[in-house]
Amino acid sequence: MVLTDATTLPQDPIDSALSMPLIPLPVHVRLAEGHLLLPSLGIEGDPVTAALVRHDLQRLSGEAQPEGEPAKASVSLALVDDTSTPQGYILDTRGDGIRIVARDSAGLYYGTRTLLQLLQRTGEGWSVPRVLIEDAPRFAYRGVMLDVARHFFTVDEVKAYVDRATALKFNHLHLHLTDDQGWRLQIDSWPLLTERASEGDAGDGPGGFFTKDDYREIVGYAAERHMIVVPEIDLPGHTHAIGVAYPDLVEEPWLTDQIVAEAGRLAQPVPVHGEHFSGWAVGHSSLRIGEERTYDFVKDVLDEVAAMTPGPYLHIGGDECLGTAPADFAAFMERATRLVSETGKTAIAWHEAGAAHDIAEGTVGQYWGSAVPQGSHAEEATRFVTRGGGLILSPSDRTYLDMKPDAGFPLGLDWAGIIPLRTAYHWDPADVVPGVPESAILGIEAPLWSETVESLKDADALVFPRLTAHAETAWSAREGAGRTWESYLSRLNALVPVLQASGIDVTTAAADES
Numbered sequence: 001m002v003l004t005d006a007t008t009l010p011q012d013p014i015d016s017a018l019s020m021p022l023i024p025l026p027v028h029v030r031l032a033e034g035h036l037l038l039p040s041l042g043i044e045g046d047p048v049t050a051a052l053v054r055h056d057l058q059r060l061s062g063e064a065q066p067e068g069e070p071a072k073a074s075v076s077l078a079l080v081d082d083t084s085t086p087q088g089y090i091l092d093t094r095g096d097g098i099r100i101v102a103r104d105s106a107g108l109y110y111g112t113r114t115l116l117q118l119l120q121r122t123g124e125g126w127s128v129p130r131v132l133i134e135d136a137p138r139f140a141y142r143g144v145m146l147d148v149a150r151h152f153f154t155v156d157e158v159k160a161y162v163d164r165a166t167a168l169k170f171n172h173l174h175l176h177l178t179d180d181q182g183w184r185l186q187i188d189s190w191p192l193l194t195e196r197a198s199e200g201d202a203g204d205g206p207g208g209f210f211t212k213d214d215y216r217e218i219v220g221y222a223a224e225r226h227m228i229v230v231p232e233i234d235l236p237g238h239t240h241a242i243g244v245a246y247p248d249l250v251e252e253p254w255l256t257d258q259i260v261a262e263a264g265r266l267a268q269p270v271p272v273h274g275e276h277f278s279g280w281a282v283g284h285s286s287l288r289i290g291e292e293r294t295y296d297f298v299k300d301v302l303d304e305v306a307a308m309t310p311g312p313y314l315h316i317g318g319d320e321c322l323g324t325a326p327a328d329f330a331a332f333m334e335r336a337t338r339l340v341s342e343t344g345k346t347a348i349a350w351h352e353a354g355a356a357h358d359i360a361e362g363t364v365g366q367y368w369g370s371a372v373p374q375g376s377h378a379e380e381a382t383r384f385v386t387r388g389g390g391l392i393l394s395p396s397d398r399t400y401l402d403m404k405p406d407a408g409f410p411l412g413l414d415w416a417g418i419i420p421l422r423t424a425y426h427w428d429p430a431d432v433v434p435g436v437p438e439s440a441i442l443g444i445e446a447p448l449w450s451e452t453v454e455s456l457k458d459a460d461a462l463v464f465p466r467l468t469a470h471a472e473t474a475w476s477a478r479e480g481a482g483r484t485w486e487s488y489l490s491r492l493n494a495l496v497p498v499l500q501a502s503g504i505d506v507t508t509a510a511a512d513e514s
Contacts, residue, residue: 018482021117021494023468024169024475025482026135036093038074039125045077045100046108052224053077053112060501061121074098074126075115077108087171088136091115093128106226110135110169117498139429141392141443142474143172143230144467146459147402147450148210149179149241150202150280155214157456159221164463164504166225168471173222174230174315174445177210180240180277180285184209185231189300192245200276202451212308219310230348231305234317235298236287236324236332240277242297243285247274249297253284254323280451283322289332299339306343314345318353319368330356337363348392354380361388364442370416371395371427373434381433390442393429399470401463402449411452412462425469425485428478446470457505464499464506465492 018029041057043050053075074097081103089102089111100111114135118128144165146153153161162173177184183197186209198209210218219229243250253271259281263270268279287294306314316336321329333353337360340347347363354365355376365384369377381391396403396416403419404412417423430438446467453459469488476483482491499506 018487019490019494020129020131021491021498022114022133023117023488023491023495024472025477025487025491026114026133027477027480028132028134029482030132032094032130032132034130035127036098036130037122037124037127038097041074041126043075043077045075046079046105048224049077049105049108049112050075052109053115056112056116060116060119076100077112079103079105079108085136087140088134089114091131091133091135093118094130094132098128106171107136109166109226110137113167113169116167117495137169137475138477139441139443139474141172141445142170142471143174143392143443143445144170145174145176145394145445145447147176147179147448147453148184149176149234149450150181151205151450151454152182152184152201152208153450153456154208155210155217158218160456161459162218162222162225162227163502164460165467166222166227167502168468169475170471171226172228172230172443172445174232174447175218176232176234176447176449178232178234178241179238180271180282182207182209183241183245185215185305186211187301187304188212189304190246190297193242195245197241197245200278202278202280203454204278205454216308219308223310228311228313229309230311230313230315231309232315232317232348233301233305234319235336236289236317236329237283237285237319237321238317239287240271240285242287243274244276246297249287249291249294251286251288251323254286255284256322259284282320286321286324286328287332289324289328295335295339298336299342302336302339302343306340306345309345312346313348313364314340314343315348315366316340316353317350319350321352326355330358334358334360346389351377351381351384354383357383359383359387363387364389364392366392366394366445367433368394368396368400368447370397371432373432378433378435382436385436385440390440391433391436392442392445393432394445394447395427395432398424398427399444399446400449401446401466402451402453405462405466409462411458413449413451419466421466421469422485424466425472425488427473429473430478444470444474460504461507464504465496468492468495 076099078101080101087106089107091111092099102108120127181202183193186194194209200207252273271277333356337347341360351365351367367381404414
């Protein structure tokens with residue numbers, strides 16, 4: 001199967017090295033003549049990275065890989081001091097074997113992700129083109145988000161999502177753990193959250209939750225692959241499920257004519273205080289901002305989540321709080337961001353939290369407005385920078401993976417617009433929020449909200465191939481040889497068999513055919 005842009009592409013005029021299945025595009029690619037044939041793949045060097053590569057090769061080939069023969073090993077993995085860029089690597093296949101060197105273990109791992117894209121299985125063994133690749137990321141934060149609140153994903157499904165993302169050099173997994181439709185993480189100090197508020201989802205499913213051991217398993221699995229888990233406890237809106245467990249913590253639903261009409265159009269229920277809500281409406285729920293017990297709850301939850309999260313971030317939501325008075329919202333976000341700081345973590349909040357003038361210093365903002373900011377969105381996003389934090393860019397009309405890739409696609413929504421592959425590729429983080437320097441941009445994140453996503457297969461259908469476009473935006477230089485739509489599409493065509501070999505059903509229906 002080949003992805004094309006309406007018709008078969010003409011021969012790309014750029015160096016043929018850049019037509020190899022390389023996404024994201026490396027900084028430098030120097031192609032030599034021929035291929036390196038390796039009857040077997042013995043691996044030596046960094047033991048953790050080597051073990052991961054063996055696991056991946058076994059999954060691809062169905063054969064157990066040798067532990068490595070130091071005198072004859074065909075793949076050498078080495079940490080060295082003479083590469084200066086964090087997460088960068090050098091991959092060289094021009095000699096008798098494959099050599100990957102990096103300054104840190106993350107860079108070494110990313111070098112092996114590139115190797116896996118290049119490897120081909122032939123009747124004579126493994127083959128790679130003879131090439132020298134020197135590479136390093138543009139942005140330090142390269143994220144994906146998985147919404148497990150509206151539809152629950154098991155530990156194994158989350159691990160599979162980690163594999164899909166890290167193969168493209170993403171290094172943060174934002175888990176959206178709570179929303180109106182369900183609470184998905186065990187909290188010992190408030191046990192009814194999982195006893196009552198984890199049942200059900202945004203449909204007819206049973207729901208579910210992660211025990212603390214489940215969560216630690218996900219965190220550990222991701223960490224082995226140099227991915228940081230960012231847990232989100234969405235506050236003070238998107239909190240209807242909290243009220244199913246503890247009704248005294250949450251206000252009565254704020255029902256507008258629009259919410260009622262939309263529920264009728266979709267044949268969905270309207271929210272009822274204290275009862276499970278399976279609809280898709282947003283903006284109707286709020287914690288009771290003025291009650292001190294609310295902050296006891298928030299502190300207990302954040303303390304427990306922080307204690308089992310080794311990464312530096314706690315995400316506390318702050319989006320779509322339409323039923324919360326602006327003054328109450330600001331007071332809550334200012335206090336909540338400080339509660340995060342007290343745990344030793346850095347708070348992340350959606351950009352609306354920037355309406356609060358006194359959010360904790362260093363709080364990171366996640367911008368989800370459109371690629372051309374509307375209303376006060378740019379001002380709100382800029383607040384995080386002036387308070388000493390940075391920005392993560394997730395413009396909804398470019399990066400939201402749950403938006404339909406075409407109007408007739410059976411999954412996804414379209415409130416932020418239709419996002420074909422070309423649209424997903426054509427944007428740059430430095431151009432979104434006026435006046436914010438690139439140095440203040442931590443990176444990007446591609447969210448997958450799960451109103452219509454009930455399985456990993458559904459997720460794949462929406463995510464691929466558009467996730468490859470976001471991988472390139474997050475990792476690759478903005479400009480340079482090969483950083484073009486034509487080159488990207490050519491490389492994607494070559495990468496599709498690699499994605500399929502890893503179990504991903506990439507469909508041409510998700511491609512831009514316009």
